[in-house]
Amino acid sequence: MDSIWRMQVIRENASKRDVWKRKVEQVSEELDALRTAMERHGSRESKRAAEARDREELLGRADAGRRAKQEMDEESQVMGSVGRSKRYLEEMFESGTNILVNMAGNRERLKSAQKRALDVLNTVGLGESLLRLIERRQRMDMWTAYGGMIVITLVVCLCVWWFWF
Numbered sequence: 001m002d003s004i005w006r007m008q009v010i011r012e013n014a015s016k017r018d019v020w021k022r023k024v025e026q027v028s029e030e031l032d033a034l035r036t037a038m039e040r041h042g043s044r045e046s047k048r049a050a051e052a053r054d055r056e057e058l059l060g061r062a063d064a065g066r067r068a069k070q071e072m073d074e075e076s077q078v079m080g081s082v083g084r085s086k087r088y089l090e091e092m093f094e095s096g097t098n099i100l101v102n103m104a105g106n107r108e109r110l111k112s113a114q115k116r117a118l119d120v121l122n123t124v125g126l127g128e129s130l131l132r133l134i135e136r137r138q139r140m141d142m143w144t145a146y147g148g149m150i151v152i153t154l155v156v157c158l159c160v161w162w163f164w165f
Contacts, residue, residue: 085163096156103145114138 114134121131 089160089163092156092159096152099152100149103149107145110141 117134118131121134
């Protein structure tokens with residue numbers, strides 16, 4: 001088949017051959033231009049795709065940065081809360097210590113006042129039943145004081161448990 005075409009081209013006159021040669025050259029140039037345009041278009045598309053991937057990667061990094069910042073802010077808030085809780089506990093402990101010291105001082109004053117009162121009562125000559133009544137009242141006051149100490153200790157322990165856990 002190829003030889004038939006060659007024979008027909010050879011039979012054609014020179015002017016027609018030149019026309020066909022120009023047409024073939026034009027088609028070849030158009031083909032080259034189309035290939036170049038396709039390559040440019042392909043390179044532009046690959047650049048766009050690469051830019052889109054880079055943009056997505058950068059946006060992903062920004063999201064990771066925001067998440068890290070948010071986590072650090074939350075951690076900072078937790079640390080601030082722990083610091084405030086520690087200060088409150090120290091203040092409560094100091095207050096409890098002062099209360100216990102005051103109660104111990106009051107106990108000593110009450111003991112000395114009781115001794116003086118018993119001495120006065122003995123010198124006045126009050127009866128034994130009144131002395132037993134006073135001793136019973138003293139025991140009740142002692143249990144009340146110890147109960148108050150236990151309640152305060154429980155309140156402090158509950159506060160410590162509440163703020164730490």
